[in-house]
Structures are given as C-alpha cells and as structure tokens.
Amino acid sequence: MSCYSRKRFGSSTITLMAGIAVGATFVGSLVMTLQPTLPEMPKMPEAPRLPPAPKLPDAPKLPSTPKLPDAGEVGSDAAKKAAEDAKKEMEKMTETWTKAAEPGAMHARLDKTVGTWKGTNSRWSAPGMSPVVSECTTVITSMMEGRYTMGKTSGVISKGDQESAYEGMGIYGYNNTTKEFESTWLDNHATMITNFIGSANQDASVITWTGNYTDPTTNKPTTMRLVERLTNNDAMKLEFYISGPDGKEFKNMEINYTRVK
Secondary structure (H helix, E strand, C coil), rough: HHHHHHHHHHHHHHHHHHHHHHHHHHHHHHHHHHCCCCCCCCCCCCCCCCCCCCCCCCCCCCCCCCCCCCCCCCCCCCHHHHHHHHHHHHHHHHHHHHHHCCCCHHHHHHHHEEEEEEEEEEEECCCCCEEEEEEEEEEEEEEEHHCCCEEEEEEEEEEEEEEEEEEEEEEEECCCCEEEEEECCCCCCCCEEEEEEEEEECCCCCEEEEEEEEEECCCCCCEEEEEEEEECEEEEEEEEEEEECCCCCCEEEEEEEEEEC
C-alpha cells in the first residue's frame, strides 16, 4: 500500500470515530431528554413541639414542732401559777353557766300559769268597731325541769259571716343572763314566727311583752305589745295592742281567762 493510501485510511478512521462519538453524545442527550422527570419528595412536617412540663406545687410547709419546756421550767412557779389561773378560769366559767341555767323566781312566776284555761276572746279589727267575741282554750305545761312553759291554744276565729278553726303555740322562758323574759309564737293563721321580749313589774304580776313582725299588708316592720296580767291564781287577762292605719296603737284583742280546776 502506498503512503497516500495509509494517510487516507488514517484520516477516514479518525473521522469515523469522531462521528461515532458525536452520535453517542446525541443519543445520550436524547435519552436524558425523553426520560420522565420524577416529582420532588414531599417535605415532611415538623414534629410538634411538646409543651413544657408542668411546675409541681411547692411541698407543704410542715408545722414547726412545739418547743418543749426546759427541764428547769417544768414545775417552776410560773408554770404552777399558769395552771392555777387556768383552773380558776374554768371553775368560774362552770359556775356562771350553772348559775345561768338554774330556774329562779321568774321561772316560778311562769309556772303559776301551768294548767288549763278557758278564755273569752274579744277582737277589734279597727279602732271604734264593735268586737267579735269567741271562745278559746289554752293548755300550759312546764318544760325542761321548770325552765320553760309551753302554751297551746285552740278555738274559733270569726271573719265576717265565716268562722275558721284557730290553733297556736307559744314557748316562754326567762333568760337569767339578760334578765328578760323571752317567748316565741306561731299559729295556723300565719306563716311567720313572732319573737317577744318581756319585762315584769315589781311583783311580777304583770309581764309586758314586745314582739316584732312584718305586716303582710304593708310589708313593713310592725310592733305588737302584749300585756299579761295574772289577776289571781285562777284569773288571767291578755291584752294585744298593734298599730292602726294612722300609725297609732290600739287594742286589737283581749282574752279573759279562767283556770279550769
């Protein structure tokens, strides 16, 4: 082969190899172009942040241990005096409470009314009107070893042309501490409980009671005055006074009692 031929052959070979390389590059680019694009991986959410741990409450403070007296203080004059003072104070308290609980002369006065009484009841609705008269019975008993009395009254109350049964109950006592009589009253013609405070005259034959209640008509505080007269051992009178429409006091009711022997 001539030199010319070898040169040509060499040139063709190089050209062929270059073409092959270019073609491979083109094919690779084409493959890359035709290959589908994969979607991006989704972004994972951030992990939730845990709340801070709750603060534990402080431990409760234990009470301090009481200080024990020194050996030298036990049996000392100061400790003995304190013990004696405490004992005297307790004895005084016991004495005053015992004395306050003992029935006395005023309780004996209340006991004079113990028994069964028949009464004639006169009732005035307003000043100047004629009274409505009815009959009643009151039974008084002693309670709590002579410290209180309880009275139960039954009868009939006339209201115009109609009559209705009446039932009432009262508890009566004398407070040794306040030096006053005390009582409470309730009946089936009201829903209120009336409390009374009473004082006696010199020989305790008359007890004047004062009670307060709210008038259902006016819705205002009202005062009732009750005068209890023990005429003798077998006769007793009760007089009830209330405020009229003009604000002046008038006699609302009177009961004349006779003891049933």
